[in-house]
Amino acid sequence: MSSERAVHAGAIAIPTPGGAPRAAGLSIPAHLALYGEVVRGGLIELWAHKLRSILTLTLLMLGVFALVVMTSVMDGIMDKISTGFSGMSWDGTLMVVPKSPETTEDQKRFAMSPGLRYEDLPRLTAPNEKVLAFIPRASKRSATRISGGTERIFVNGVAFDYGKWMNRPIGLGRGLTEDDQRRRSTVAVVGATLASKLFGGSDPVGRDVLVEGIPFRVVGVQAKGQIFSDENWQDANGISVPLETYMDRIDSEHKLTQLSVKLKNKRDLGELSTVMVGRARQAHHGIEDIEVKDLEAELARSYQQFLNQIFGWKVVLMSLAATVLLVGGVGVLSVMMISFSDRRFEIGLRKAMGASDSEILIQFLLEACVLAAIGATLGTFFGAGVCKALSASFPYGLVVNPVGLIVAWAVALLLAMTFGMYPAVRAARLSPMEAMR
Numbered sequence: 001m002s003s004e005r006a007v008h009a010g011a012i013a014i015p016t017p018g019g020a021p022r023a024a025g026l027s028i029p030a031h032l033a034l035y036g037e038v039v040r041g042g043l044i045e046l047w048a049h050k051l052r053s054i055l056t057l058t059l060l061m062l063g064v065f066a067l068v069v070m071t072s073v074m075d076g077i078m079d080k081i082s083t084g085f086s087g088m089s090w091d092g093t094l095m096v097v098p099k100s101p102e103t104t105e106d107q108k109r110f111a112m113s114p115g116l117r118y119e120d121l122p123r124l125t126a127p128n129e130k131v132l133a134f135i136p137r138a139s140k141r142s143a144t145r146i147s148g149g150t151e152r153i154f155v156n157g158v159a160f161d162y163g164k165w166m167n168r169p170i171g172l173g174r175g176l177t178e179d180d181q182r183r184r185s186t187v188a189v190v191g192a193t194l195a196s197k198l199f200g201g202s203d204p205v206g207r208d209v210l211v212e213g214i215p216f217r218v219v220g221v222q223a224k225g226q227i228f229s230d231e232n233w234q235d236a237n238g239i240s241v242p243l244e245t246y247m248d249r250i251d252s253e254h255k256l257t258q259l260s261v262k263l264k265n266k267r268d269l270g271e272l273s274t275v276m277v278g279r280a281r282q283a284h285h286g287i288e289d290i291e292v293k294d295l296e297a298e299l300a301r302s303y304q305q306f307l308n309q310i311f312g313w314k315v316v317l318m319s320l321a322a323t324v325l326l327v328g329g330v331g332v333l334s335v336m337m338i339s340f341s342d343r344r345f346e347i348g349l350r351k352a353m354g355a356s357d358s359e360i361l362i363q364f365l366l367e368a369c370v371l372a373a374i375g376a377t378l379g380t381f382f383g384a385g386v387c388k389a390l391s392a393s394f395p396y397g398l399v400v401n402p403v404g405l406i407v408a409w410a411v412a413l414l415l416a417m418t419f420g421m422y423p424a425v426r427a428a429r430l431s432p433m434e435a436m437r
Helices: 002-010 028-048 050-086 104-110 118-124 178-183 192-199 230-236 243-249 266-283 295-342 344-352 357-393 402-428 432-436
Strands: 013-015 021-023 093-098 131-146 149-158 170-173 187-190 208-211 214-222 238-242 258-263 290-294
Touching: 050 295, 050 357, 050 402, 093 266, 093 295, 118 131, 118 266, 131 208, 131 243, 149 192, 149 230, 149 243, 178 243, 187 192, 192 214, 192 230, 214 238, 230 238, 238 243, 258 266, 266 290, 295 344, 295 357, 295 402, 344 357, 344 432, 357 402
Parallel strands: 149 238, 187 214
Antiparallel strands: 013 021, 093 258, 093 290, 131 149, 131 258, 170 214, 187 238, 208 214
16 A cells, blocks of 8 residues: 555654564654545545545535525625615604594594695705705606506606705606796606516616606606615606696695704704794694604614514535534444445554554544545535626625535534544554454
8 A cells, every 4th residue: 555655754653662563753754745635535535435425525514505505695795784774864854744543532633634745845944954854755656558458657746955864866868857846847757666667678768657647857866776665666667747737737735754953963863853843833733643753763763673684594505514514424424434444454454563552543533534535526616607697686796605615614624524533543443453353
């Protein structure tokens, strides 16, 4: 065997007082040569038992692959969701919305108020030095004609600067302008999802969308974005028209869905909430039929719920990957036990020629590690390939998470060492006479 030649190249068997030979200390080059022979021998063993090796390598590969892809994809999801949350522009924003009656007494009182309406805006949006912008919005479901029939869409009445304050960039054409609002023009910005449904891949700018018998000229298409709120969904699946046009042509009752208030400083949320409630009460004859929501607090709660869900998914996926790796470790044990049985004579011969117990132990552990390293390498390459293929689906791309890669390799090698220890110890303790009998 090559390993025996490596031993004799760096060690001389010298007699001990009891007459048994022992190996003198190996030099560093001889140690390296020995380890190289061990690795080579491990590869030869793998090649000699192809089916057994493939099954074991497949389990180790799948475990490492799962860990690499899972950690990388989870990072990509975190980036994507964080980008979506930050794109909602809810920081330092409160929202005035109609309040739902909770009791029959509330129903009677609210019936005496016209509710949140377009006519309330002059009072509600009176200038305040602590407010950046007031952003009114009205919305309703309607139907529009398409070539294949009709499509239910959202019609959203918004101010011309709605896109600026609520982070709704234009992907094609232009947005609504102050001139559109002043002239009460029948123009519309179409959501990205709706544009795809209505017009396929063609350019919708300059074409008309017929809503409740009224043709609206498409002047722009909203850029694609992530859907994280009802408003996002309605904007993507509807059309946005000037608020005044909406009130004149779509909703004769002039109902507002909400009024968002952008603040200069987040610390003024409490004070401005009280101010808005007071203004609404004055506009509604002393009836408090509106409520104020702190959107930033709502955002924080939603983000925490998302983190809790991600943690749950991580636990599940890591458990699956760990189970596959554990089964791969059992496969390593099986391979090494068979190798031990097949090589008993070789082990006895080596020990008779002066190999120590520790050298035999290291040989078997290194062979187990070679097996794990090959499986981990294959899993790493396949995992990196999947990450590259999925990269376009994430805002900042998708790269292999180095922490996940290190953990995957460490677990694979640790399992190989753990499950390879038993056959290695048995081989190290084997008597030369017993092995060569």
